[in-house]
Amino acid sequence: MKTIFERPRLEGASDWIPAPSGAAAEAERALGQGLLRDAAPRIPTVSEPIVVRHYTELSKANFGVDDGFYPLGSCTMKYNPKVNEALAAHPGFASVHPSVDPSQAQGTLELLHRLTEHLIGISGMSAVSLQPVAGAHGELTGLLLFKRYFERRGETARKRILLPDSAHGTNPASAAIAGFTVDEIPSDARGRVDIEALRSMLDETVAGIMLTVPNTLGIFEDGIVEITSAVHDAGGLCYFDGANLNAFLGRARPGDMGADVFHFNLHKTLSTPHGGGGPGAGPIAVSEPLAEYLPVPRVVASGDRFDLDWDAEHSIGAVQSFYGNVLVAVRAYAYLLRLGDEGLREVGEIAVLNANYLQERLKGTYELPYEGRCKHEFVLSAKGLANEISALDVAKRLIDLGVHPPTVYFPLIVREALMIEPTETEGKASLDRFVDAMEQIAREAQTDPDLLRSAPHVASVRRLDQTRAARDPVLTYPLDAAEEV
Amino acid sequence: MRYIPTTDADRRAMLATIGIETLDALFSDIPSEVRAAFRPLGLGSLSEMEMVAEVEALAHRNAGATRCSFLGGGIYDHYVPSVVGHLTSRSEFVTAYTPYQPEISQGTLTAMFEFQTMISELLGMEIANASLYDGATAVAEAALMTERIRGRGRIAVARTLFAHVRRVLDTYTWGSGIELVEIPYTDAGSIDRDAIPEDVSAVIVQTPNAFGLIEDLEGLKERIGDALLVVSTYPLALGLLKPPGAFGADIVVGEGQSLGLPVSYGGPLLGLFATRREFVRQLPGRIAGRTVDADGAVGYVMAAQTREQHIRRWRATSNICTNSALCALTATVYLAAVGGEGLRAIARSNLEKAHRLADRLTASGQFELVFDGPFFNEFVLRAHEDPKSLMQRVESEGFLIGGGEELSELGIDGALRIAVTEKRTDAEIDRFVEVLGGAA
Numbered sequence: 002m003k004t005i006f007e008r009p010r011l012e013g014a015s016d017w018i019p020a021p022s023g024a025a026a027e028a029e030r031a032l033g034q035g036l037l038r039d040a041a042p043r044i045p046t047v048s049e050p051i052v053v054r055h056y057t058e059l060s061k062a063n064f065g066v067d068d069g070f071y072p073l074g075s076c077t078m079k080y081n082p083k084v085n086e087a088l089a090a091h092p093g094f095a096s097v098h099p100s101v102d103p104s105q106a107q108g109t110l111e112l113l114h115r116l117t118e119h120l121i122g123i124s125g126m127s128a129v130s131l132q133p134v135a136g137a138h139g140e141l142t143g144l145l146l147f148k149r150y151f152e153r154r155g156e157t158a159r160k161r162i163l164l165p166d167s168a169h170g171t172n173p174a175s176a177a178i179a180g181f182t183v184d185e186i187p188s189d190a191r192g193r194v195d196i197e198a199l200r201s202m203l204d205e206t207v208a209g210i211m212l213t214v215p216n217t218l219g220i221f222e223d224g225i226v227e228i229t230s231a232v233h234d235a236g237g238l239c240y241f242d243g244a245n246l247n248a249f250l251g252r253a254r255p256g257d258m259g260a261d262v263f264h265f266n267l268h269k270t271l272s273t274p275h276g277g278g279g280p281g282a283g284p285i286a287v288s289e290p291l292a293e294y295l296p297v298p299r300v301v302a303s304g305d306r307f308d309l310d311w312d313a314e315h316s317i318g319a320v321q322s323f324y325g326n327v328l329v330a331v332r333a334y335a336y337l338l339r340l341g342d343e344g345l346r347e348v349g350e351i352a353v354l355n356a357n358y359l360q361e362r363l364k365g366t367y368e369l370p371y372e373g374r375c376k377h378e379f380v381l382s383a384k385g386l387a388n389e390i391s392a393l394d395v396a397k398r399l400i401d402l403g404v405h406p407p408t409v410y411f412p413l414i415v416r417e418a419l420m421i422e423p424t425e426t427e428g429k430a431s432l433d434r435f436v437d438a439m440e441q442i443a444r445e446a447q448t449d450p451d452l453l454r455s456a457p458h459v460a461s462v463r464r465l466d467q468t469r470a471a472r473d474p475v476l477t478y479p480l481d482a483a484e485e486v
Numbered sequence: 487m488r489y490i491p492t493t494d495a496d497r498r499a500m501l502a503t504i505g506i507e508t509l510d511a512l513f514s515d516i517p518s519e520v521r522a523a524f525r526p527l528g529l530g531s532l533s534e535m536e537m538v539a540e541v542e543a544l545a546h547r548n549a550g551a552t553r554c555s556f557l558g559g560g561i562y563d564h565y566v567p568s569v570v571g572h573l574t575s576r577s578e579f580v581t582a583y584t585p586y587q588p589e590i591s592q593g594t595l596t597a598m599f600e601f602q603t604m605i606s607e608l609l610g611m612e613i614a615n616a617s618l619y620d621g622a623t624a625v626a627e628a629a630l631m632t633e634r635i636r637g638r639g640r641i642a643v644a645r646t647l648f649a650h651v652r653r654v655l656d657t658y659t660w661g662s663g664i665e666l667v668e669i670p671y672t673d674a675g676s677i678d679r680d681a682i683p684e685d686v687s688a689v690i691v692q693t694p695n696a697f698g699l700i701e702d703l704e705g706l707k708e709r710i711g712d713a714l715l716v717v718s719t720y721p722l723a724l725g726l727l728k729p730p731g732a733f734g735a736d737i738v739v740g741e742g743q744s745l746g747l748p749v750s751y752g753g754p755l756l757g758l759f760a761t762r763r764e765f766v767r768q769l770p771g772r773i774a775g776r777t778v779d780a781d782g783a784v785g786y787v788m789a790a791q792t793r794e795q796h797i798r799r800w801r802a803t804s805n806i807c808t809n810s811a812l813c814a815l816t817a818t819v820y821l822a823a824v825g826g827e828g829l830r831a832i833a834r835s836n837l838e839k840a841h842r843l844a845d846r847l848t849a850s851g852q853f854e855l856v857f858d859g860p861f862f863n864e865f866v867l868r869a870h871e872d873p874k875s876l877m878q879r880v881e882s883e884g885f886l887i888g889g890g891e892e893l894s895e896l897g898i899d900g901a902l903r904i905a906v907t908e909k910r911t912d913a914e915i916d917r918f919v920e921v922l923g924g925a926a
Binding site (some may be wrong): 004006011013014015018019020022024025028029032033035039041042044046047049052055056057058059061062063065066067072073076078079080081086087090092093094098099100102104105106111112119122123125134135136137138143145148169170171173174177178179180183188220221223226227229248252253254257258266268272273275277278279280281283284296311317318319320321322324325326328329331332335339340341342343344345347348350351355357358361362373374376388400406408412425426427428431449455457459460461462463465466469470475476477 | 489490491492503504505512514515523524525527528534537541543545547548549551557563565569575577578579582583584585588589590592593594596599600606609612613614616619620621628630654656657660661671674700702704725728729741751753755765775776777778779780784786788789791792795800802804806808809810813814815819821823827828829831835837842879886887
């Protein structure tokens with residue numbers, strides 16, 4: 002794949018805007034040479050058709066949800082309705098400067114307020130902040146609320162966060178940044194939190210627990226109420242990672258399970274696209290005791306007027322420049338209006354139906370380490386495949402067969418893990434094709450293992466050498482060399 | 487529901503395969519008291535046509551979307567070539583996840599590599615990551631990184647950071663137990679070099695600063711000993727201005743919105759983060775690196791992943807996972823479309839228009855610049871009129887200005903901040919001057 006630096010160039014500057022007047026040179030002189038660049042940045046001038054062909058070519062070397070089945074576990078890669086994109090790009094939303102007086106942004110503020118109310122309803126909790134812009138950002142914000150809560154209560158010894166050994170990597174990383182230490186709770190033989198082990202870990206040094214519900218094996222913690230009660234009885238707080246909300250949408254609410262903080266991934270559950278890794282949004286819902294510590298500013302309503310409230314004495318402060326990822330909120334709100342309660346319930350039902358169907362169809366061919374009903378996703382292991390074919394080999398071969406690979410090697414408690422999340426936007430025909438592909442790969446593991454080890458065969462590149470990139474990282478294009486092209 | 491392809495017959499067949507009779511049976515593992523407590527939103531579903539009407543009605547209630555803006559303060563109304571949106575809205579980019587499977591993510595990864603190259607060049611640094619959430623969290627991540635490297639528990643920060651950036655820095659450093667020490671500004675509005683404390687992990691400055699003034703960074707690195715120099719900056723201005731890297735900065739961060747993104751009521755934004763190669767293992771966030779495939783062909787993968795949370799867990803350099811990838815792609819396509827020379831021309835246009843407006847306003851005798859120092863496209867103005875009434879007057883004529891409250895927090899009362907970009911036409915500027923009562 003060529004970079005833009007290797008494409009045919011033009012000389013001089015393109016005329017995107019009127020040429021600056023002669024007064025520009027005077028203003029530059031007034032600044033003085035010491036403040037000015039010696040030369041323009043070495044970014045080539047390229048004609049518009051070359052730019053279009055270059056990035057169109059790059060796009061074709063990508064695979065998105067619109068290209069095919071994308072069962073990437075824990076990521077909820079559902080279809081993103083096109084109308085949401087059009088609304089997010091509406092100049093009425095996109096062209097409002099964040100520093101305008103609230104009177105100039107009444108429509109956006111009302112939308113944010115309505116979305117906040119809906120998220121409070123979905124979570125069954127007391128208050129919501131839309132400010133965090135990603136799941137991990139929501140985690141950090143939630144844990145800072147924990148910190149402020151214990152600071153205010155004078156319980157400064159509560160420095161430990163407990164989390165299951167199956168947790169997302171962002172959970173421990175967020176805890177560390179919020180100034181906590183981390184201890185892992187073992188999973189039991191059923192893939193759930195070992196409640197007795199948890200009880201033995203609870204004491205006055207524990208700030209709280211972080212759980213993913215359902216957990217990263219796709220299993221619902223059927224002892225959830227027992228777990229949260231035990232933590233609360235010990236004076237701790239409960240954080241719920243909401244990455245897997247698709248599993249119980251329209252059926253249950255984290256507030257009724259004992260959550261103190263719950264983060265939404267709007268870019269997962271509420272169908273805003275992932276954009277190759279962002280931007281997303283990670284609003285948090287909180288229980289009543291934590292509401293006063295939420296970030297500022299907060300969107301408040303008084304009659305049909307909407308305002309920004311900065312006045313919150315005990316708030317942790319701000320975690321993002323302004324009011325969160327507003328255009329992501331527009332998409333999520335549009336999606337909620339389309340679905341309504343009935344649609345939300347159907348999303349959860351079909352997401353779970355699809356996962357259980359795939360689990361049932363595949364468990365004879367691949368090892369299923371934790372038996373039983375799954376929720377929106379499940380985890381298989383590739384370790385029983387013939388000729389020591391790995392999860393990575395399976396993943397790469399799926400590319401040849403037109404499917405985006407599942408999440409591999411996560412959660413860490415399953416060897417050769419293949420974490421599969423179909424989402425509700427796949428029909429039975431698509432699921433059946435995936436089963437065929439997985440069965441074909443299991444057969445090929447016996448009959449033609451080298452075909453799997455050398456996969457993929459049809460992508461724009463063959464299997465890439467990750468070790469080389471880690472050992473001797475080349476992170477920028479050599480622009481000095483480019484000038485000689 | 488049109489977003490779900492499953493038919494009723496499919497449902498029955500799938501339930502039979504699973505060996506259950508009803509969808510309800512799929513949820514029997516959720517405790518019954520939790521299920522019983524469930525309450526719906528009371529929300530009906532709308533057709534697409536009805537939903538669009540409802541959401542667009544909200545969009546039309548944003549009066550500020552159609553006004554002529556002289557607002558700045560870190561977020562700027564720049565012209566975006568049409569080609570940028572066309573390319574970045576291609577669904578292969580929009581609907582892909584983080585490129586964990588590089589062989590079918592070469593589009594995203596190649597663009598990340600281009601982005602890192604362009605941002606490094608623009609900021610004058612050796613390496614850049616593939617984006618953070620916004621300029622404010624980029625400053626906060628820079629603070630955490632310098633503390634990991636130097637470990638002194640204290641960081642000095644110029645008072646002249648934008649207020650929204652400072653607020654986020656305050657939250658993150660409180661969370662991590664780092665003490666912030668403020669560096670005051672001089673009468674000229676610049677960082678007071680004589681007041682920089684010693685024994686700090688880093689010194690954080692912003693240029694152009696919250697007054698719009700370009701800080702002269704010459705000799706600052708030498709002045710602060712072995713503390714790390716962190717500079718927060720405005721990337722579009724660097725089409726013309728000497729980049730912080732050329733003054734020896736250790737970390738350069740910034741808000742990337744000016745590179746092709748709409749103002750969006752402040753989100754999504756784009757955090758830029760660049761540093762020296764020697765600090766690569768301390769860098770927060772994703773990075774793409776060049777490698778080869780099994781046939782020796784060039785390709786790109788996520789590099790140095792052992793820093794990241796999915797591998798290092800609580801020892802990771804940051805908790806960031808989802809970032810601003812599509813915004814970074816937008817900046818990449820924007821920079822590819824305008825080119826380095828084009829960016830310089832755009833920056834010149836900003837400089838020229840802002841200076842021309844400032845000259846006309848001060849020439850009238852009714853306004854004065856609060857500071858004499860060099861500025862790029864934004865300046866602080868004091869009027870012989872109450873700023874509140876002035877703001878209301880220009881607002882009623884269709885213009886937006888502001889910054890007064892933030893300036894008061896910084897100790898400058900009765901003033902306004904005015905930003906001028908290449909997008910403001912001569913006719914708009916003439917009319918604005920007329921409304922403000924400056925010289926024609």
